[in-house]
Amino acid sequence: MTFLVLDGLTKRFGEYAAVDKLSLVVKKGEFVSLLGPSGCGKTTTLQMIAGFHVPTSGAITLEGRNLVAITPAQRGLGIVFQSYALFPHMTAAENVAFGLEMQRVARAEREERVRQTLALVGLAAFADRYPRRMSGGQQQRVALARALVIRPRILLLDEPLSNLDAKLREEMQIELRQIQRTLGTTTLLVTHDQAEAMALSDRIVVMNQGRVEQIAKPHEAYERPATAFVANFLGKTNMLQATVEGEGEGRRVAIGDGTWPAGFGQGLMLATIRPEKIAFADGDARCALSGTVKTRIFQGNHWLYQVVTPAGLVTVIRQNTGEAAPSEGATVRITWRSEDMSLTADTKPAAAAEASP
Amino acid sequence: MSAGTVAPVALAVPSGDRPSRAPYLLVLPALLLFVGIVLIPIAMTVLLSFHDWGQYKGIEPVLILKNWKEIWGDGYFHEMFLRTFRIAVLITLFTALFGAPEAYILSRMRDPWRGIFLLVVLGPLLISVVARTLGWALLFGGSSGVVNKALMNLGVISAPLPFMFTETGVVIALSHVLMPFMVLSVWAALQRLDPQIENAAASLGASQLTILRRIVLPQVIPGILSGSIIVFALAASAFATPAIIGGRRLKVASTLAYDEFLNTLNWPLGAAVATLLLVALAAIIVGCNRFVERRYAEVFR
Numbered sequence: 033m034t035f036l037v038l039d040g041l042t043k044r045f046g047e048y049a050a051v052d053k054l055s056l057v058v059k060k061g062e063f064v065s066l067l068g069p070s071g072c073g074k075t076t077t078l079q080m081i082a083g084f085h086v087p088t089s090g091a092i093t094l095e096g097r098n099l100v101a102i103t104p105a106q107r108g109l110g111i112v113f114q115s116y117a118l119f120p121h122m123t124a125a126e127n128v129a130f131g132l133e134m135q136r137v138a139r140a141e142r143e144e145r146v147r148q149t150l151a152l153v154g155l156a157a158f159a160d161r162y163p164r165r166m167s168g169g170q171q172q173r174v175a176l177a178r179a180l181v182i183r184p185r186i187l188l189l190d191e192p193l194s195n196l197d198a199k200l201r202e203e204m205q206i207e208l209r210q211i212q213r214t215l216g217t218t219t220l221l222v223t224h225d226q227a228e229a230m231a232l233s234d235r236i237v238v239m240n241q242g243r244v245e246q247i248a249k250p251h252e253a254y255e256r257p258a259t260a261f262v263a264n265f266l267g268k269t270n271m272l273q274a275t276v277e278g279e280g281e282g283r284r285v286a287i288g289d290g291t292w293p294a295g296f297g298q299g300l301m302l303a304t305i306r307p308e309k310i311a312f313a314d315g316d317a318r319c320a321l322s323g324t325v326k327t328r329i330f331q332g333n334h335w336l337y338q339v340v341t342p343a344g345l346v347t348v349i350r351q352n353t354g355e356a357a358p359s360e361g362a363t364v365r366i367t368w369r370s371e372d373m374s375l376t377a378d379t380k381p382a383a384a385a386e387a388s389p
Numbered sequence: 390m391s392a393g394t395v396a397p398v399a400l401a402v403p404s405g406d407r408p409s410r411a412p413y414l415l416v417l418p419a420l421l422l423f424v425g426i427v428l429i430p431i432a433m434t435v436l437l438s439f440h441d442w443g444q445y446k447g448i449e450p451v452l453i454l455k456n457w458k459e460i461w462g463d464g465y466f467h468e469m470f471l472r473t474f475r476i477a478v479l480i481t482l483f484t485a486l487f488g489a490p491e492a493y494i495l496s497r498m499r500d501p502w503r504g505i506f507l508l509v510v511l512g513p514l515l516i517s518v519v520a521r522t523l524g525w526a527l528l529f530g531g532s533s534g535v536v537n538k539a540l541m542n543l544g545v546i547s548a549p550l551p552f553m554f555t556e557t558g559v560v561i562a563l564s565h566v567l568m569p570f571m572v573l574s575v576w577a578a579l580q581r582l583d584p585q586i587e588n589a590a591a592s593l594g595a596s597q598l599t600i601l602r603r604i605v606l607p608q609v610i611p612g613i614l615s616g617s618i619i620v621f622a623l624a625a626s627a628f629a630t631p632a633i634i635g636g637r638r639l640k641v642a643s644t645l646a647y648d649e650f651l652n653t654l655n656w657p658l659g660a661a662v663a664t665l666l667l668v669a670l671a672a673i674i675v676g677c678n679r680f681v682e683r684r685y686a687e688v689f690r
Contacts, residue, residue: 111592
């Protein structure tokens with residue numbers, strides 16, 4: 033079922049490796065996101081697949097065919113650019129029809145497919161509008177229709193939603209996912225927005241400084257981040273210095289004034305806990321950390337706390353259930369289940385020790 | 390008058406409803422200068438074109454149509470004006486034909502080269518018109534011109550190409566000096582292009598030629614047309630280059646007006662020629678501008 037294979041893909045600009053030995057196998061019909069901060073090489077990767085950059089080394093194969101050897105025009109990929117790159121001198125329908133004209137599709141079929149695709153993206157009534165007379169969201173849909181109408185083997189999306197406002201972006205995410213499911217087009221999305229990547233994709237590829245940090249299903253990457261970078265990049269997280277002592281059943285991890293049972297590890301480690309997995313404890317439970325609420329921010333459906341503890345500053349997110357919430361300055365005890373905490377080797381002991389009080 | 394009613398609102402002092410006079414006072418010096426050195430001389434020239442002139446009586450301040458009738462009826466003047474506009478049209482075509490691709494190539498160049506070649510393109514504007522024109526004369530002039538000699542030695546031509554005192558010479562030399570205006574104008578249009586737009590077209594299966602023809606060219610057409618208007622106006626009213634290369638044998642409207650003023654001393658006739666050139670140019674430019682604006686208003690707001 034392998035469809036698109038990237039094997040050891042590398043792109044160097046002089047000494048600087050924009051993409052470093054990236055390997056990825058995409059199945060037919062899959063929606064995969066390349067996620068990372070700006071400059072992590074995700075867009076360069078997409079441009080190499082599209083054919084606008086030539087890889088320094090490595091291979092790109094699509095259905096067993098070497099893509100690197102052929103020109104962008106022959107690859108048959110649909111691309112939605114961040115700026116949309118619509119043709120301003122053509123109407124929406126003309127924009128969408130352009131790819132079909134290049135494929136020498138007969139006029140009758142062309143018009144039918146343009147009509148269908150514009151209807152698919154909800155722009156049936158805007159066929160004769162020029163791009164500059166359309167809103168950002170409408171332009172985005174034209175760009176999507178233009179890429180989809182040629183029935184691309186792969187749909188490449190380069191930060192397609194980043195120019196839209198938050199509400200519209202959410203709507204377009206849902207729509208994009210529905211369209212992709214309907215058509216079953218294999219899709220590769222480049223984004224720096226972790227929420228977008230997690231909402232849309234079957235799998236995400238988290239990239240940092242040209243290298244792959246983790247390839248996993250969204251909730252897997254979120255719940256079990258492979259590296260500290262992934263844990264930090266995918267949502268908010270707490271990283272606390274922990275000490276693991278004991279053997280077997282008696283193995284314990286100590287964080288601040290609290291201790292938890294631990295399955296593995298020894299010595300100084302980093303404990304990673306998601307803020308929403310932390311609860312306020314009643315009484316004096318042993319698996320809990322004492323602290324003082326430093327700030328409390330109301331965010332509608334949840335409260336965001338920052339709690340000063342012996343192990344450092346801990347971010348806590350609690351659902352707004354309507355019950356009384358600890359106020360600023362209150363003394364609290366915070367707790368979490370030991371299975372919600374992941375332990376990794378403390379890679380930066382000096383820096384971490386400095387950060388902890 | 391709409392500008393006059395809007396400006397005071399923008400600059401209004403918060404003291405009350407009374408519109409402030411400050412904007413008018415502020416533009417007054419520039420307005421006086423404009424009236425003094427542009428409008429009044431033009432009005433005087435137009436007036437002069439209706440005066441009478443005689444070899445022995447000089448200029449008589451009367452209002453008659455003698456000069457205009459002379460221009461209207463004499464084939465000599467028709468030939469002058471036809472030649473002027475023929476040369477201007479040819480120069481416009483040449484600069485568009487070479488300038489537009491030149492601008493595109495420049496925009497595709499990498500950084501150190503782009504700056505260097507832009508300077509080369511702008512070069513003609515930095516050199517004195519006399520030096521530049523004489524340079525062309527050295528290259529092509531007579532049978533001793535460098536290019537003519539080389540071409541003859543190579544056996545490409547058997548006789549020297551006529552350059553001095555021909556329309557060919559004027560067209561070549563003026564195309565050279567007016568090229569920057571076309572290149573810069575197309576360059577500006579190219580800068581407005583989405584940098585990904587060619588990639589977008591390529592990903593849809595378009596060849597490089599198709600991209601140029603269907604995607605790039607339509608978007609720089611307004612640039613080419615505005616460049617053409619500038620080049621046409623400058624070519625039709627150019628004086629120095631036609632004067633040196635065309636000389637007395639090949640007159641255009643501007644050198645004709647010059648001769649009437651300074652050689653024949655028939656100022657009213659010279660004024661009529663100058664006025665007609667001004668009116669014709671203004672009419673052509675305004676007409677073209679209207680056309681461009683109407684044709685591309687929808688796409689390029």
